[in-house]
Amino acid sequence: MKKIFTSFYGKLSLVFLLLLTALGIAQVAITYNSSMQFVRQADQKLNLDLARNMAYEFEPHLEDSLAIDSIKQSIHDMMVVNPRIEIYLLNNNGEILAYFIGPDKEIKQDSVELEPVKKFLTQDYDHLILGEDPRNPDSQKPFSAATIDIGSLGQGYIYVILGGEKYDSALSMLENSYFLRTSLQVFGIILLVTAVLGLILFAFMTKRLRKMTRIIGQFDRGNLKPRVPVQSDDEIGRLAMSFNNMADTIQENVKELKKTDKLRRELIANISHDLRSPLASIQGYVETILLKDSELDNEERKKYLEIILKNTSMLRELVKELFELSKLDTKQVDPNFEPFSIADLVQDIALKFEQKAEQKNANIKVEAPSSLPLVVADIALIERALSNLIENAIQYTPEGGSVEVELNPNEEHIFISVKDNGSGIEEEDLPHIFDRFYRAEKSRSKSDGGTGLGLAIAKKILELHNQEIHAKNRPDSGAIFYFKLPIQ
Ligand code: ADP
Numbered sequence: 001m002k003k004i005f006t007s008f009y010g011k012l013s014l015v016f017l018l019l020l021t022a023l024g025i026a027q028v029a030i031t032y033n034s035s036m037q038f039v040r041q042a043d044q045k046l047n048l049d050l051a052r053n054m055a056y057e058f059e060p061h062l063e064d065s066l067a068i069d070s071i072k073q074s075i076h077d078m079m080v081v082n083p084r085i086e087i088y089l090l091n092n093n094g095e096i097l098a099y100f101i102g103p104d105k106e107i108k109q110d111s112v113e114l115e116p117v118k119k120f121l122t123q124d125y126d127h128l129i130l131g132e133d134p135r136n137p138d139s140q141k142p143f144s145a146a147t148i149d150i151g152s153l154g155q156g157y158i159y160v161i162l163g164g165e166k167y168d169s170a171l172s173m174l175e176n177s178y179f180l181r182t183s184l185q186v187f188g189i190i191l192l193v194t195a196v197l198g199l200i201l202f203a204f205m206t207k208r209l210r211k212m213t214r215i216i217g218q219f220d221r222g223n224l225k226p227r228v229p230v231q232s233d234d235e236i237g238r239l240a241m242s243f244n245n246m247a248d249t250i251q252e253n254v255k256e257l258k259k260t261d262k263l264r265r266e267l268i269a270n271i272s273h274d275l276r277s278p279l280a281s282i283q284g285y286v287e288t289i290l291l292k293d294s295e296l297d298n299e300e301r302k303k304y305l306e307i308i309l310k311n312t313s314m315l316r317e318l319v320k321e322l323f324e325l326s327k328l329d330t331k332q333v334d335p336n337f338e339p340f341s342i343a344d345l346v347q348d349i350a351l352k353f354e355q356k357a358e359q360k361n362a363n364i365k366v367e368a369p370s371s372l373p374l375v376v377a378d379i380a381l382i383e384r385a386l387s388n389l390i391e392n393a394i395q396y397t398p399e400g401g402s403v404e405v406e407l408n409p410n411e412e413h414i415f416i417s418v419k420d421n422g423s424g425i426e427e428e429d430l431p432h433i434f435d436r437f438y439r440a441e442k443s444r445s446k447s448d449g450g451t452g453l454g455l456a457i458a459k460k461i462l463e464l465h466n467q468e469i470h471a472k473n474r475p476d477s478g479a480i481f482y483f484k485l486p487i488q
Contacts, residue, residue: 008206008209009202009203009206009210012202012206013198013199013202016195016198016199016202017195020191020194020195020198023191024187024188024191027187028184028187031180031183031184031187032180035177035179035180035183037128038179039177040128040130040141040142040162040163041127041128041142043142043162043163044125044128044129044142044143044144044162045125047144047160047162048125048144049144050085050144050160050162051144051145051146051158051159051160052146054087054146054158054160055146055147055148055158058089058148058158059148059149062148062149062150062151072100075087075100079100079102084162084163085160085161085162086099086100086101086102086105086133086135086160086161087099087100087101087158087159087160088100088112088134088158088159088160088161089148089150089156089157089158089159090111090112090114090117090156090157090158090159091150091153091154091156091157092154092155092156093111093114094111094112094113094114094117094157095110095111096110096111096112096134097150097153097156099134101135105135106135107134107135108134108135108136108137109132109134109137110134111134112131112132112134112159113131113132114157116129116130116131116132116143117131117143117145117157117159120143120144120145121145121146121147128142129142129143130142130143131143131145131159131161133161135161141161141162141163142161142162142163143159143160143161143162144160144162145157145158145159145160146158208231208236208240209236211228211229212228212236212239212240212243215227215228216228216243219247224247224250224251224254227243227244227247228240228243228244230244263435263436266437267436267437270436270437270452271322271437274318274437274451274452275315275318278311278312278314278315278318279311279315281307281308281311282308282311282312282315285304285305285307285308286308288304289301289304289305314451317450317451318451318453321451321453321454321457322451322453324384324457325436325453325456325457325460328457328460328461328464329460333381333464335377335378335381335464335465336378336379336380337376337377337378338376338377338378338379339374339375339376339488340374340375340377340379341372341374341375342372342374342375342382342407342414342416342485343366343368343372343407345379345382345383345386346366346368346386346405346407346416347366348383349383349386349387349390350364350366350390350405352387353387353390353391353394356391356394357394357403360394360397360398360399360400360401361399361400362394362397362399362400362401362402362403363402363403364390364394364402364403364404364405365402365403365404365405366404366405366407367404367405367406367407368406368407369407369408369409372407372409372414373409373414373487373488374487374488375414375485375486375487375488376485376486376487376488377465377485377486378461378464378465381461381464381465382461382465382485384457384458384461385457385458385461385462385469385483386405386416386418388454388455388457388458389418389455389458389481390403390405390418391450391454392450392454392455392481393418393419393420393422393479393481394420395450396420396422396423396479397420397421397422397478398421398422398423401420401421401422401478402420402421403418403419403420404418404419404420405417405418405419406419409487412486412487413484413485413486413487414484414485414487415482415483415484416482416483416484416485417480417481417482418480418481418482419474419478419479419480420478420479420480421474421476421477421478422477422478422479423477423478424473424474424477424478424479425440425471425473425479426440427473430471430472430473433455433471434455434456434458434459434469434471435456436452436453436456437451437452437453437456438452438455438456439452455469455471458481462483465485467483467484467485468483469481469482469483470482470483
């Protein structure tokens with residue numbers, strides 16, 4: 001039961017029923033008052049001449065004194081015809097000289113306010129005039145009045161209260177008025193029907209809310225799949241739509257978090273693996289040198305030491321790149337944007353890798369228009385990204401191959417591409433090569449392979465410049481990596 005009233009439906013229904021009750025009470029009050037007014041006015045209008053007729057009848061008995069007894073009989077006859085009237089004889093000041101109100105009744109005041117009486121006598125009757133009821137000083141009643149000659153006492157008034165106790169209580173009014181009774185009954189039925197229809201309508205309207213709550217409850221308990229059906233374009237429909245959008249976003253984020261978590265675990269596994277292999281190799285060769293020191297000739301010892309050196313360089317490179325990537329990841333690197341000549345930078349990098357290219361009989365070509373505008377970027381970071389791309393291009397190009405760096409400007413950017421004529425990248429690897437530790441060759445122990453971090457670093461650097469880096473295969477042979485930088 002308590003649950004009903006704490007539910008939205010319960011509260012809505014309660015407010016609705018309270019409003020209906022208030023409406024009912026207001027309607028009863030209005031109907032009662034207007035009926036009362038109507039009946040009283042009709043009564044007064046019907047009895048406009050009642051007092052005057054009585055005056056004609058009584059006047060002969062009032063020549064010299066108040067011949068009460070002699071008029072009692074005729075009053076008695078009148079009250080038999082109309083038992084609800086109460087008759088008062090007033091002097092000029094409104095004081096009650098005599099009264100005829102029926103047995104067992106008594107008056108509570110001995111005078112009557114004359115103002116309404118005079119009004120009644122002077123104006124053409126057009127609306128209800130109420131006067132004092134000496135038996136009931138708190139209530140005003142319809143009356144009939146007329147002037148009367150009371151012998152030596154001069155002119156007085158005959159004052160007739162109409163209806164008597166008829167209007168004293170709402171209950172008796174209700175009993176007496178067919179109109180009031182019927183209209184209240186009809187209104188009661190209308191209220192009842194409205195209440196029932198309203199409650200059914202609210203139940204229907206809140207059904208969608210209950211359904212939505214059920215689905216949100218499932219979502220809350222961890223089932224991210226269900227969505228609320230959107231049935232209309234009203235507030236509830238829009239709420240359902242917002243919930244669905246929110247649920248999509250949450251589901252997307254959870255998926256993303258799971259992916260990141262998986263990546264993080266893979267990253268740790270990869271780092272451990274990449275650290276373990278060179279360390280194991282170093283340990284192995286150091287132990288061999290120590291154990292077989294006397295048996296080793298100089299040649300062998302040199303060979304072992306060179307392997308140890310190579311592994312330590314790999315380790316150093318890996319740690320350096322990891323550190324670099326983590327700084328880029330955690331936004332500890334604040335790019336210092338400045339204008340510089342990208343053509344000069346590319347030439348410098350090409351010179352730096354010339355020797356490495358020569359070892360493979362490869363050559364590095366720079367293709368650029370003679371005058372290029374300056375680009376705005378962080379020169380050190382762009383040098384790092386370009387070095388990674390050119391180093392890869394040399395590494396993956398075959399003996400005697402060629403690496404080409406091309407610079408092409410348009411109005412806003414300079415497009416930079418690094419091409420080689422190696423074997424290119426497998427289509428299935430293309431979407432992943434910018435992932436950290438991703439190596440298309442798969443074998444992680446490949447001694448001449450890099451760390452698998454170079455392209456991830458290049459991508460991060462370009463992200464810091466709000467730019468993207470792409471890779472694709474050339475139609476003939478080899479891969480091409482390209483990105484753009486804004487010009488000054
Ligand atoms: P790595 O240190 O292994 O070169 P990168 O992040 O620089 O790591 O590159 C990731 C992978 O992308 C490489 O292992 C390689 O398989 C592929 N790759 C990068 N550049 C080229 C290229 N020019 N030609 C073919 N494959 C490439």
